[in-house]
Amino acid sequence: MTDVMHNFELYQPASLADAQELLGDHDDAWIIAGGKDSLDWFKHRVKQPSVLVDIAAIPELHGIREEADGGLYIGAMTTLTEVAESDLVNARFPALAMAASKVASPQIRNAGTLGGNVAQDTRCTYYRDGFPCYRAGGNTCYANTPTAMNREHTLFEASRCVAVTPSDTGVALAALGATFHIQGRRRDREVSADEFFIGPDVDIERMTSLEHRDILLGIRVPGTWAGAHQYFEKVADRNAWDFALVNIAMAARMEGGAIAEVSMVCGAVQCTPRRLTDVESLIVGETPGEELETLVKRVASSGAKPLNYNHFKIPLMENLAARAVRSLV
C-alpha cells in the first residue's frame, strides 16, 4: 500500500556546484533523477529523507555525445527512451539500446534515467517492505530462511545478503566495458563496472560505490566494442514492467569463423553484474555451434549455490549463455 509522501524540502539546482553545495549542507539529502524508484520508497514510508535534490535541471547531465575513440558518453539524466531510440547507441552499442528498451514500461522509460537505472536499489521484497535486514542496517536476512520466498534471489557470492542487481542496462554496460563518471566531494573519478557495482562483502547497505555527496555525471562506453556483434536478452515473469529473473549481455568479435574476443555478463544472479569468465575463456578461439553450446551450458553456472526457490535460475542462465553463443552462428 502506498501513502502520501512525507514532507520534504525540494531543491532543483541548475548547476553541479549548487547541487554539491546542497549535498554538503544536508547529511540526509537524497538525489532524485527520474524518481520512479525514489517516490515508491517515500510512498511506502520506508525511506524518509528530509531533503530532495532534483538534478534534472543540470544541463551537463543530459544528452549523448560521441567520443574520439568511437565510443559514447551518455549523461546520467538521459532517459531510457532516449538511449533506446538513439541512432548513435543503436549503431554502436545495440546491446545497450536493447537493454534500455527492455526496462519496465514505456511510461517509466520516458521518465526513468540511465543513471537511475544503474544506481537503483535492489528489489528484494523483504528489504523493500521495510524489514530490518542486513541491508537495512539490521542483523538478519529474511530472504534466506527455510520458509522465505526467494525465487528472485542470488545464486552467487551471497554474503549474508542474498539480493541481486535489478538493472538491465548495468549488465549491458558491464559487458561493453563502460566506465562510470562520478563527481565526488573533492574530485571527479571514473570507475569501471567492477568497481561501481559492489557486493554485500564490500558494503552491505549499498549496491554501488556511490557515497553521500557523489553525483553520477555520466557513463562512458569506450569504442572497444563499437559495431561488434552484440546480444542482450532478458527473461522476466512479465514482458512489461517486471525485473529480470536472469538477463545476459554479450559483445563478441569473430575472426575466420572463430570467436576472437568475447565479453559476457549475466545479471540478476548475483548482487553485481556477473562476468562469465569461465564461458569467455572457454569459447575464445572456438567455432560456435551445437557442440560449443553444450560445453557452454556445462560451465555457465558453475559454482552456483541456489536457495530454496531459485534453482530454476541455473538452467535459465545456462540456456541464455548458450543462446548468446548461438547468436554468433
Add this chain to the structure above:
Amino acid sequence: MDNYGPYDPSVDYSPGPATREVGPEGDKIKPWKPLHMSRRNFLRGVVCSGTVIASAGFLFSTTSAARADARAVERMITLTVNGKTHRLDVPPNETLATTIRYRLGLTGTKIGCNQAECGACTVMSGGTTIYSCSTLTHRVRDSEIVTVEGIASPDGTLHPVQQAFIDELGPQCGFCTPGQVVAAVALLNKTPKPTVEQARMAMSGNLCRCGAYDHYLRGVMKAAEKV
C-alpha cells in the same frame, strides 16, 4: 421540523416507537430518541467522512519546518494543463496525479496503484507519456500537460482513439480507459501508422484488470486508419 428536548432519565430510549405521556406541551417538545441507523445510512456516513479525510490528507499536508532555505522550490507554480495555465500552491511532495485530480478537479485521470505500475494515471508531458502518480508536480511545472480531458476536441467530438475504443468495446469497467486513451493518442501522435507490435509495446505500460487488452489493441489499430 422536530424539536428534541434535553436528556430525560425517565424515558426508555431503546430503539422503536417511544412511549411517553403527552403533556400540555407535548406537541412542542419531544424527548431525544436515537436515529434509526440503517445499514445504508451508516455506509453513507462512512463513505462521506472517509472521502473528506482522505482528500484532506492529500491537500493540507504542509512542509514541516517553515521554509528557512530560500534555495528550495517556490510553492507557487504555474502549471499548463490542456492548454490552460493555472497558478497553484503546490507543496513539494505532491504528485502530478494529486494536483490534477484534487486541485484542478480533472478527475478523468485515475489513481490506480499509485506506484508506477498500472498506468491508469497516464498523462502526456511534452508529448511523451508519464505516470502522473509517480511524478512530482514541481518536476513538470514547465511542461505542457495533457490529460484525458484534453484529448477530445473542444466541441465534444471524440478523438478517433476514443471512438475506436467505444466501437471495439475497449472499456469494460473503464477504470484503466483514461490511461489507455492517453497512451494510444501519444503513440499515434508520434507514429501515425504503427505496426501491431509497436502498438502492443506502446500500450504495455497500461494494465487492464478486465483483460480487454485485445479490444484496446484493435481500437488503436482502427484509430490509426482514421488519424
